[in-house]
Amino acid sequence: MYRALSRRDAAYEGVFFTGVKTTGIFCRPTCRAKKPKSENVEFFPTVVEALHRGYRPCRLCHPMDVTKPVPPLVEKLRRKVEEAADGRVTDKELAAMNVDPSTARRQFKAYHGMTFHAYQRARRMGLALRDVKSGRPVIEVQLDRGYESTSGFREAFARVFGESPAGARAMDCLLARRIETPLGSMLALADKEGLRLLEFVDRRGLERELVALRRRLKCPIVPGNSGTLDETARQLGEYFAGNRMKFDLPLAPVGSDFQRRVWAELQRIAPGQTRSYAEMAKRLGLPKAPRAIGRANGSNMLAIVIPCHRVIRADGSLCGYAGGIWRKQRLLEHERKFAR
Numbered sequence: 001m002y003r004a005l006s007r008r009d010a011a012y013e014g015v016f017f018t019g020v021k022t023t024g025i026f027c028r029p030t031c032r033a034k035k036p037k038s039e040n041v042e043f044f045p046t047v048v049e050a051l052h053r054g055y056r057p058c059r060l061c062h063p064m065d066v067t068k069p070v071p072p073l074v075e076k077l078r079r080k081v082e083e084a085a086d087g088r089v090t091d092k093e094l095a096a097m098n099v100d101p102s103t104a105r106r107q108f109k110a111y112h113g114m115t116f117h118a119y120q121r122a123r124r125m126g127l128a129l130r131d132v133k134s135g136r137p138v139i140e141v142q143l144d145r146g147y148e149s150t151s152g153f154r155e156a157f158a159r160v161f162g163e164s165p166a167g168a169r170a171m172d173c174l175l176a177r178r179i180e181t182p183l184g185s186m187l188a189l190a191d192k193e194g195l196r197l198l199e200f201v202d203r204r205g206l207e208r209e210l211v212a213l214r215r216r217l218k219c220p221i222v223p224g225n226s227g228t229l230d231e232t233a234r235q236l237g238e239y240f241a242g243n244r245m246k247f248d249l250p251l252a253p254v255g256s257d258f259q260r261r262v263w264a265e266l267q268r269i270a271p272g273q274t275r276s277y278a279e280m281a282k283r284l285g286l287p288k289a290p291r292a293i294g295r296a297n298g299s300n301m302l303a304i305v306i307p308c309h310r311v312i313r314a315d316g317s318l319c320g321y322a323g324g325i326w327r328k329q330r331l332l333e334h335e336r337k338f339a340r
């Protein structure tokens, strides 16, 4: 934790808080304040524990605002994109809003991991795809989205989707949105079948999962929102507030028959409970396959809602979790506290 603190590692946002003994102040791991010496620091899993130990919240990093707020400029930019008829915001328009384009680029990239231009491009293409799929004439879509030349539109479209606009009519796309939680940001992907992926954005191997999904489903991933994604965000909010332990979402995990069997079994582990790999193997009627079951467990792409974090070692110790062992521990503590 001290290493994360000295690096101001944003992946640990919400995972722990730091109390500084010399000042009596507690902070987020990413606080801009000068970093204290390790002997003057103690760590707390929650704000409440820091408060109970007599610390007061830092005025620089506002640790009481549990989830990382969207930077106001980023929010403003996203809104501007939504409002723009053709989904495009030019540098000139930014200047008219008194926004320096390079600041916009930097902040947007820092928060979303993609440049403002890339976001607009992806968003415009997502909208174009939706229009084309709804049956609107390609030429109309092209003009509405601000493409003057037909060939330019076709080329840009094919670059993103690997398909011509006409060929894309039958194609589905995966909508992606980010969901903030007290344990850090998550990425959620859904299509009309349901939720396909829910992972912490710093999960190791996430890139690989995205490539695999795109390949299996033969469809592109574009930023956007849908009823399923909204509902996922809402239910996750209730989960973290302790008001919901069971999810009621259309899940559409992508995997082999064997993986799906294991994932179905995971969903039978009640909140507040844990199981060992050996127990899982026995219940699945595969007593000799705990390793294969472990691998299937690790390849679950629907974190939290398919509760792979509820599988632990036979001796009760926690074993690996791609989202970080910290999170596994915090999830289990949270569920023990709120499960009835």
Ligand SMILES: [Zn+2]
Binding pocket: 026, 027, 028, 031, 032, 033, 058, 059, 060, 061, 062
């Ligand atoms: Zn601070």
